[in-house]
Amino acid sequence: MYTHHMHEIPINTVTSANVVLELIYRxxxxxxxxxxxxxxxxxxxxxxxxxxxxxxxxxxxPIVMGKRLIGLVSMDDIIQALDKGYIEDKASxxxxxxxxxxxDDMPISFAINYFDRYRYHRFPVxxxxxxLVGMITNRDITATLLIEINRVVExxxxxxxxxxxxxxxxxxxxxxxxxxxxENAGHASTEIKKRLKSAQVAPQTIRRAxxxxxxxxxNLVVHSEGGQLTAEYDADSLTITARDxxxxxxxxDEALEAGYSTASEWIRSLGFGAGMGxxxxxSVADAFEITSSKEGTVVTATINLRAKEE
Amino acid sequence: MNVEDLAGIEEFTTVFIADGKTPxxxxxxxxxxxxxxxxxxxxxxxxxxxxxxxxxAVASLVGITALVICNGRSVGPDMLSAAQEEExxxxxxxxxxxxxxxxxxxxxxx
Numbered sequence: 001m002y003t004h005h006m007h008e009i010p011i012n013t014v015t016s017a018n019v020v021l022e023l024i025y026r027x028x029x030x031x032x033x034x035x036x037x038x039x040x041x042x043x044x045x046x047x048x049x050x051x052x053x054x055x056x057x058x059x060x061x062p063i064v065m066g067k068r069l070i071g072l073v074s075m076d077d078i079i080q081a082l083d084k085g086y087i088e089d090k091a092s093x094x095x096x097x098x099x100x101x102x103x104d105d106m107p108i109s110f111a112i113n114y115f116d117r118y119r120y121h122r123f124p125v126x127x128x129x130x131x132l133v134g135m136i137t138n139r140d141i142t143a144t145l146l147i148e149i150n151r152v153v154e155x156x157x158x159x160x161x162x163x164x165x166x167x168x169x170x171x172x173x174x175x176x177x178x179x180x181x182x183e184n185a186g187h188a189s190t191e192i193k194k195r196l197k198s199a200q201v202a203p204q205t206i207r208r209a210x211x212x213x214x215x216x217x218x219n220l221v222v223h224s225e226g227g228q229l230t231a232e233y234d235a236d237s238l239t240i241t242a243r244d245x246x247x248x249x250x251x252x253d254e255a256l257e258a259g260y261s262t263a264s265e266w267i268r269s270l271g272f273g274a275g276m277g278x279x280x281x282x283s284v285a286d287a288f289e290i291t292s293s294k295e296g297t298v299v300t301a302t303i304n305l306r307a308k309e310e
Numbered sequence: 311m312n313v314e315d316l317a318g319i320e321e322f323t324t325v326f327i328a329d330g331k332t333p334x335x336x337x338x339x340x341x342x343x344x345x346x347x348x349x350x351x352x353x354x355x356x357x358x359x360x361x362x363x364x365x366x367a368v369a370s371l372v373g374i375t376a377l378v379i380c381n382g383r384s385v386g387p388d389m390l391s392a393a394q395e396e397e398x399x400x401x402x403x404x405x406x407x408x409x410x411x412x413x414x415x416x417x418x419x420x
Binding site: 183 | 341342343344345347348352358360362363370371372373
C-alpha cells in the first residue's frame with residue numbers, strides 16, 4: 001500500500017517535450033547507477049554498518065551473499081537499533097528483506113516512477129542473472145539527465161543557428177528515432193532535404209540523399225530497438241549514419257539482397273518491409289558501409305554533393 | 311498538365327488541393343513505399359492504396375505532387391493534415407490503380 005504524493009513528478013508520456021521523453025526512454029538504469037557498490041554480509045554487525053555508512057557518506061547498505069542481494073540496512077534501521085539497544089546484532093537479524101529492486105536494462109523512466117511512488121531514497125539494481133550490479137539514487141538520475149539535457153539543447157541551438165546559412169561547412173545533426181514511431185517517421189529525412197535545398201544542392205542529388213536518409217530512418221523505426229540518425233555535412237559531401245542498439249542483422253548479405261525482408265505483416269501492410277531498403281540506400285549512395293552485431297547495426301551512406309548531374 | 315486537371319477527372323473525388331497550378335508531368339503506380347521512393351519520377355501523380363501519412367512523407371521527399379488513393383480507400387484526418395503541411399494534392403477513387411492510370415495517361419497525352 002502507498003499513498004499518493006501531493007506533487008507528482010511532472011514528466012509523463014503525454015505532454016512532455018519529445019527530447020525529454022526520448023532521453024528518459026533511451027537512457028538505461030545502467031547508464032545512470034553507481035557501480036562501485038559497497039556491501040556487507042549478513043554476519044556484519046549493525047555497529048559496523050553504521051561505521052561504514054559514516055565513513056562512506058551513504059544512507060543504505062545492501063547485504064549480499066556472493067553476488068546475490070539478500071537484504072538492505074538503511075539509516076532508519078540503524079536509528080531503530082540505537083534506540084532499542086540492539087546495535088551489536090547481526091545484519092541478518094534486522095535487515096529489510098522485502099526489497100523493491102530495479103533491473104539494469106530498464107529505461108530510467110521506471111526509476112523516476114519508482115522514486116515517485118515509493119518513499120525509498122535508493123534502489124538496488126540487479127542484472128538479468130539477478131546479481132547485484134549497482135545502486136541508484138535520485139541524485140544519479142538528476143546528474144545524468146542534466147548532462148544529457150545540456151547536450152541535446154546545445155545541439156538544438158546549433159541546429160537553429162546553422163539552418164539559416166546556405167553554405168555547408170562542417171556541421172553535424174543527430175536525430176533520435178524511436179522503435180515503431182510511424183507517427184514521426186520521415187522527420188529527419190525532411191530536415192536533411194530542407195538543409196540541402198537551402199544550400200542549393202542539385203535536385204537529383206537531393207533526391208538521392210532523401211532516399212538514403214528515409215530508408216535508413218525507416219529501418220530504425222521498423223527493425224531496430226531505436227537509434228539515431230546522424231547527418232554530417234561538409235562542403236562537398238553528406239554522410240548519413242544510422243546507428244541502433246540492436247537487435248542486429250543476422251545475415252547482412254541477405255539483407256542487402258533486394259526482396260529479402262524480416263518485416264511483419266502489419267509493417268508490410270503499411271507499404272514498408274519489402275526488402276528494398278538497404279539495396280535502395282546502396283544504389284543511391286556514393287559510398288556505403290554496414291556493420292552489424294547483436295549489440296547494434298551501423299550503416300553509413302555518403303552522398304557527394306557537388307558531383308556532376310547524372 | 312497540372313493538379314487542377316486531375317480534379318477534372320469525373321471518377322476522382324478531390325480531398326485536398328493546395329495549388330491547382332502545380333505541374334503534373336508523369337505518373338507512377340505502387341504500394342511499396344520503398345519502390346515508390348526509388349522509382350517514382352519527380353512532379354508525378356502516384357496511384358496507390360497506402361492511405362496514411364507516411365505516404366505523404368515519401369511523396370514530399372521525392373517530389374510527387376499528387377496522390378490518387380485507389381480502390382475506394384478513404385483518407386484519415388492525420389494524412390490530410392500532413393498533406394496540407396507538405397502541399398500535396400489528394401484525390402480518392404473507387405477505381406483500381408490500372409483504371410485510374412488509364413484516365414491520368416489520357417489527360418497527360420491530351
